[in-house]
Amino acid sequence: MKKILNTGSLLVCVIIVFLACKKNDPFPRPAPEHHSDVATEWMKMQMRLTMSTPGFNSIVAGRSFGYSGLTLYEAVVPGLPQAKSLAEQLNGGNALKLLLPNADKHSYYAPASVNAAMAAIIRSLFGNTSPANLKSVDSLEESFKAGFAAKAGNKNLAESAWFGKKLASAIFEWSKTDGGHEAYLHVTSPSYIPPTGPGKWIPTPPAFGAPIHPGWGSNRSFIPGVPGIAAAPAPMEYSEQTNSAYYQQALELYNLSQKLTKEDTTIVRFWADLPVNYNVPAHATGILNQLIILKKFNLNEAALAYVQHGFALSDAVLTVFKGKYTYNTKRPVSYIRSVLNHPQWNTVIPTPPHPEYPAAHALVSAASAAVMENLFGKYLNFTDHTYDNLYGARTFKSFDEYAKEAGHSRVLGGIHYPSSVKLGLELGKKVGDAVVDLNYNNNSNHHKSFD
Structure with a gap:
């Protein structure tokens, strides 16, 4: 479906390929094309945590993937001129909009923002996970941070990570009001x-x-x-x-x-x-x-x-x-x-x-x-x-x-x-x-x- 193309023809060809192959056209963006590994590895981490964290049945886990997906998406929005925050379209999203940090299409290094945001939101969502699992979360975050050093300046990386953490904090704060906060602690209801x-x-x-x-x-x-x-x-x-x-x-x-x-x-x-x-x-x-x-x-x-x-x-x-x-x-x-x-x-x-x-x-x-x-x-x-x-x-x-x-x-x-x-x-x-x-x-x- 997706092909490697010369830079000069990338935008036109990607649009053609995706329009030909799919019902809709959700992706054609020529640059910057950061690798998706920072996203896929964090999702793999979250999958593993659902297996080993008490109370994370299908119901609680489904909710967690909703909030981590939102966090990941909002972390890349500042670098995409045509993308928009989803806050105002979501149920109760006006409250979220007030909590989100103001990015103003800042030139953050998106992988660093994603890395910090995903580490933070997973720590928050899996509040009862084991010390061993938290150590794995820390290790994955540090592993990606080490790899970013050669790809962006220290100041930009620090600002990008700050944005990711603030973003995750805002989304987690909003999540507390949905009725499912810490549901892993009360799977059944005595009442x-x-x-x-x-x-x-x-x-x-x-x-x-x-x-x-x-x-x-x-x-x-x-x-x-x-x-x-x-x-x-x-x-x-x-x-x-x-x-x-x-x-x-x-x-x-x-x-x-x-x-x-x-x-x-x-x-x-x-x-x-x-x-x-x-x-x-x-x-x-x-x-x-x-x-x-x-x-x-x-x-x-x-x-x-x-x-x-x-x-x-x-x-x-x-x-x-x-x-x-x-x-x-x-x-x-x-x-x-x-x-x-x-x-x-x-x-x-x-x-x-x-x-x-x-x-x-x-x-x-x-x-x-x-x-x-x-x-x-x-x-x-x-x-x-x-x-x-x-x-x-x-x-x-x-x-x-x-x-x-x-x-x-x-x-x-x-x-x-x-x-x-x-x-x-x-x-x-x-x-x-x-x-x-x-x-x-x-x-x-x-x-x-x-x-």
Whole structure:
């Protein structure tokens, strides 16, 4: 998609290439073309921290990628004449605008700003991480700082780092007001009492734990109006009658569970939130990382990719949890054990402790896919190498195929009904499209462009 070109023809050719390959034209900027490694390495660091920091489940992790993506993007804006801060377009963003440092298109050295900003925002977001993890954050920051010495003057580097730190501080301060601050410390709510009645969620095996993050759907979204744009309609009517659609979908799920292949179980585990795996937002970010490196995105391009993807992940999680706790529907394992009378039946992987409808994997993956489709093109053939050593690589013909497999993995695992996954995919695309529709450019005639 992206080619190395002679300097004289760079701008024209890049514009032609991207217009030819993608639905939109978000990236054509000829200079400065800083390498994206400072962005990709910090995102890899954040992915690793989600695996080893208590409380960073998919819900909390999704939020963290939204704020780190915003921090990364805002750190490169001062060096891009046509780029604009996103603050005024965000939900509650006027308060953020008042907090942000005034850059005035200053000639900061963007990699130094990004390095300082990402180190600072990750330390703040992962406030309960281990000393060993913090030492890794410090080491990565110092490693990049050492490499910048030959590329910019000391004064410029110091000013650039100052801007990055002030920026991260402002964004973290704003994040405290969204309803999810330090959610890793209170995953469950002692004051929440789940509604009871036919078809309502009940604790599931093996842990029979309390429902997690029941109030998450009331948090502030990044994109205004997203919970309404992608609101889940009422689910299928609950019934225990053998001729009902509800009973039949449970029976079909049970029958499917009796004939799973080795490939089916591999797919289930590949996309699962298991201790040896990344959670859903971290895995999706890993796919984006691989593609940014493969397509040789520069730092500016990577920044736009990460902010869009981070917003999509965070708002998708918020949207799906609003739906889950609006309807509080029973999980398949509860229905199959009691109504279908298979009391020993188990899912392939543990059922997460929150209501069934709509399907979170499907909704989050579809939002991720919608953003990546806009970035890389609709029919990009790509391979996900996240778990080469655990499960092997998986190749997809499109981003839609990736999202559908991630969603279907939950059906194969016995976690969700197909109808819930189908709706999740539809709603996730709406979230991703809403993110892409923000104006990333001062030129209102190119509202989806970074140029």
